[in-house]
Amino acid sequence: MTAPTTDRTAGPSAPSPTAGPTTLTLAGALNLGLRHSLEEDPAVVLMGEDIGTLGGVFRVTDGLQRDFGADRVMDTPLAEAGIVGVAVGLCYRGYRPVVEIQFDGFVYPAFDQLVTQVAKLRYRTQGRVSMPITVRIPYGGGIGAVEHHSESPEAYFTHTSGLRVVTCSHPQDAYTLLRQSIACDDPVIFLEPKRRYWTKAPVEASLDGAPPMEAAAVVVEGADVTLVAYGPLVATARDAAVAAADDGIAVEVIDLRSLSPMDLATVEASVRRTGRLVITHEAQQHGGLGAEIAASITERCFEHLEAPPVRVTGFDVPYPPAKLEEHFLPGLDRILDGVDRVLGRPHSLTGREG
Amino acid sequence: MLRSHVHPTAVHERRETARTAAASGRADHDPAVRGDQLVQLLAPDGTRTPDPEYEPWVEDVDADRLVALYEDLVVVRRLDVEATALQRQGQLGLWPPLLGQEAAQVGSARVLRRDDFVFSSYRENAVAYCRGVDLTDMVKVWRGTANSGWDPFAVGMATPQIIIGAQTLHATGWAIGAVKDGTDAVAVAYFGDGATSQGDVNEAMVFSASFRAPVVFFCQNNQWAISEPVGLQAVRPLADRAPGFGIPSVRVDGNDVLAVMAVTRQALDRARRGEGPTFVEAVTYRMGPHTTSDDPTRYVDPADREVWAARDPLLRVERLLEREGLLDDQVTTAVKQAADSAARRMRAGCLGLTAPEPLSLFDHVYATPSSWLERQRSQYAAYLAMYEDGDGTAAQDGAR
Numbered sequence: 182m183t184a185p186t187t188d189r190t191a192g193p194s195a196p197s198p199t200a201g202p203t204t205l206t207l208a209g210a211l212n213l214g215l216r217h218s219l220e221e222d223p224a225v226v227l228m229g230e231d232i233g234t235l236g237g238v239f240r241v242t243d244g245l246q247r248d249f250g251a252d253r254v255m256d257t258p259l260a261e262a263g264i265v266g267v268a269v270g271l272c273y274r275g276y277r278p279v280v281e282i283q284f285d286g287f288v289y290p291a292f293d294q295l296v297t298q299v300a301k302l303r304y305r306t307q308g309r310v311s312m313p314i315t316v317r318i319p320y321g322g323g324i325g326a327v328e329h330h331s332e333s334p335e336a337y338f339t340h341t342s343g344l345r346v347v348t349c350s351h352p353q354d355a356y357t358l359l360r361q362s363i364a365c366d367d368p369v370i371f372l373e374p375k376r377r378y379w380t381k382a383p384v385e386a387s388l389d390g391a392p393p394m395e396a397a398a399v400v401v402e403g404a405d406v407t408l409v410a411y412g413p414l415v416a417t418a419r420d421a422a423v424a425a426a427d428d429g430i431a432v433e434v435i436d437l438r439s440l441s442p443m444d445l446a447t448v449e450a451s452v453r454r455t456g457r458l459v460i461t462h463e464a465q466q467h468g469g470l471g472a473e474i475a476a477s478i479t480e481r482c483f484e485h486l487e488a489p490p491v492r493v494t495g496f497d498v499p500y501p502p503a504k505l506e507e508h509f510l511p512g513l514d515r516i517l518d519g520v521d522r523v524l525g526r527p528h529s530l531t532g533r534e535g
Numbered sequence: 536m537l538r539s540h541v542h543p544t545a546v547h548e549r550r551e552t553a554r555t556a557a558a559s560g561r562a563d564h565d566p567a568v569r570g571d572q573l574v575q576l577l578a579p580d581g582t583r584t585p586d587p588e589y590e591p592w593v594e595d596v597d598a599d600r601l602v603a604l605y606e607d608l609v610v611v612r613r614l615d616v617e618a619t620a621l622q623r624q625g626q627l628g629l630w631p632p633l634l635g636q637e638a639a640q641v642g643s644a645r646v647l648r649r650d651d652f653v654f655s656s657y658r659e660n661a662v663a664y665c666r667g668v669d670l671t672d673m674v675k676v677w678r679g680t681a682n683s684g685w686d687p688f689a690v691g692m693a694t695p696q697i698i699i700g701a702q703t704l705h706a707t708g709w710a711i712g713a714v715k716d717g718t719d720a721v722a723v724a725y726f727g728d729g730a731t732s733q734g735d736v737n738e739a740m741v742f743s744a745s746f747r748a749p750v751v752f753f754c755q756n757n758q759w760a761i762s763e764p765v766g767l768q769a770v771r772p773l774a775d776r777a778p779g780f781g782i783p784s785v786r787v788d789g790n791d792v793l794a795v796m797a798v799t800r801q802a803l804d805r806a807r808r809g810e811g812p813t814f815v816e817a818v819t820y821r822m823g824p825h826t827t828s829d830d831p832t833r834y835v836d837p838a839d840r841e842v843w844a845a846r847d848p849l850l851r852v853e854r855l856l857e858r859e860g861l862l863d864d865q866v867t868t869a870v871k872q873a874a875d876s877a878a879r880r881m882r883a884g885c886l887g888l889t890a891p892e893p894l895s896l897f898d899h900v901y902a903t904p905s906s907w908l909e910r911q912r913s914q915y916a917a918y919l920a921m922y923e924d925g926d927g928t929a930a931q932d933g934a935r
Contacts, residue, residue, distance in 0.1 A: 267705075307681065
């Protein structure tokens with residue numbers, strides 16, 4: 182992990198918002214986003230397990246307690262409901278807590294506070310009580326981890342009105358979306374694709390000209406198939422587009438970025454041109470984001486579809502042991518198989534449909 | 536210094552008794568609820584109980600203050616009766632009566648400062664009254680016209696919590712924030728005996744102890760979690776749990792308004808001095824149903840209820856006032872008028888509450904507009920508009 186080094190006496194020497202692009206890992210970009218949010222707004226406080234002295238198990242908060250103090254970067258007892266419930270109380274007092282849940286599979290003890298309190302307090306109080314909480318959750322598989330460390334729980338949260346859910350796929354969005362999430366007066370579930378923490382790219386440490394938090398991004402243009410992905414699978418989807426181009430197929434890749442609300446206008450505009458839709462996510466299929474996208478796009482532009490939408494997702498099993506995860510996770514070839522399917526080319530289910 | 540209420544040698548015996556009590560439902564025989572070893576300054580017969588430790592905390596309660604407390608107790612009981620009547624008359628969907636718990640709520644709420652903040656459950660309507668909550672606002676939730684009644688920041692009291700125990704964590708977070716802000720304001724978390732089994736309450740005690748957060752955990756042990764006796768939640772007095780978290784605790788006669796004031800002031804004082812949280816167990820009794828939908832005849836032993844009726848929190852203040860010659864006709868009349876007037880205002884306010892405008896359904900879900908929700912709002916608006924044009928349903932059937 183390459184967190185920016187800082188000098189306590191001279192103040193943070195990390196890239197400033199005006200210094201131009203710097204190459205950072207995704208985790209480093211998150212660290213910088215947290216640093217700039219802490220600098221900009223004294224109401225921002227960080228809470229979580231092992232985020233202070235240790236700097237987080239993925240080192241995303243490395244150096245922040247040293248530079249901003251234990252009063253603003255708080256190591257907490259090991260109780261996720263407690264962390265989120267205490268964050269609610271801090272919001273009542275005007276604070277803007279950024280909470281780290283150590284791993285995706287550890288969020289469930291906090292589920293009650295997130296669903297019954299964080300998501301609903303604004304509505305309950307007719308707008309009088311704001312819950313500007315950002316809940317950072319490393320999510321997804323592909324790192325060979327033990328159980329409860331590879332899950333994709335996004336659908337639980339997108340099903341809960343009152344929460345916003347976003348996810349980043351590359352270092353620039355890690356910085357931009359995190360800062361926007363922290364500044365947002367709504368609670369935001371911020372999903373971090375843990376297997377992409379070490380991806381490096383130039384990052385502009387500025388929000389000037391940044392797209393809105395809610396906007397999807399067309400990251401590869403193409404006229405034949407629309408491929409919707411988010412978080413860890415955007416990189417895989419880009420690879421699929423490159424591979425498909427070898428076969429003369431132009432795949433348009435959309436990075437959803439915001440999972441709730443979803444920018445379906447961008448997806449719809451693409452599908453109206455391509456007539457074909459593939460959606461991919463690591464999460465299980467049943468009741469997942471793919472189902473919502475497929476249904477909504479079918480409702481909105483049924484006449485433009487040349488083939489039924491196809492979902493390439495995790496299977497409806499609990500997350501498997503590490504030595505089986507390559508079969509659970511959608512990879513390049515399974516995505517290409519889905520592309521072939523919407524194009525009517527020979528594919529794994531040829532002759533077996535229905 | 537706070538009292539230790541359990542002798543280690545008694546634990547085994549208590550546990551055995553608790554099992555029996557939980558099985559039989561005879562709450563008053565349960566060591567978790569029995570009325571001994573409680574801080575008490577005012578006995579049920581209206582005589583003062585000497586207590587050199589706690590008397591000083593209420594020595595400023597003079598004749599006028601006693602009469603004012605008496606008026607509070609009478610008014611909140613009258614409001615509770617009125618709200619129950621409104622429910623029976625179909626004007627409220629539900630009401631959670633506080634009958635029997637008036638002293639616990641009034642005594643604790645009346646010693647708070649304006650800048651303290653209350654995080655309560657749904658039964659603390661006497662606390663809300665003491666915080667200055669508007670009587671119409673008090674019934675909005677129960678009439679179904681809103682999910683909360685008042686502006687928390689205007690009265691220093693969060694919107695009451697329906698999820699059992701969740702508010703104790705909110706109080707803890709608020710208190711941690713108060714310390715950061717450099718104030719000596721205190722958060723008070725109100726919850727019941729049933730809530731002490733919830734993880735949230737236990738986590739709140741862990742967090743508040745670790746951060747030395749200025750929280751008063753005010754537990755009204757009213758003996759019942761709907762139909763479940765407190766013996767099912769605890770085999771020892773609830774107050775005994777707190778010391779394990781590093782939190783001092785005290786058991787108080789929850790039907791004694793003076794003793795409740797005294798222990799709450801002591802807890803507030805500790806919190807303001809930076810000494811962290813205190814756990815108060817106010818031992819009282821829910822004399823009514825859990826809510827107006829409940830039927831306590833299925834589980835309450837009438838004999839237990841009689842025992843607690845003799846410990847009535849309002850009667851003992853009335854007897855004290857009589858003993859001290861403070862209850863003349865003028866006071867009695869003025870208090871009755873205050874109670875009836877409050878009840879009339881609550882009733883009038885209740886009857887004036889109408890259903891919100893349909894599209895307000897979509898308001899305040901998010902601080903900033905959500906494209907997804909705006910689409911649903913506009914589509915439902917179009918649907919509603921169909922019925923506003925032409926001659927109604929018949930025309931719509933034709934349109935389909």
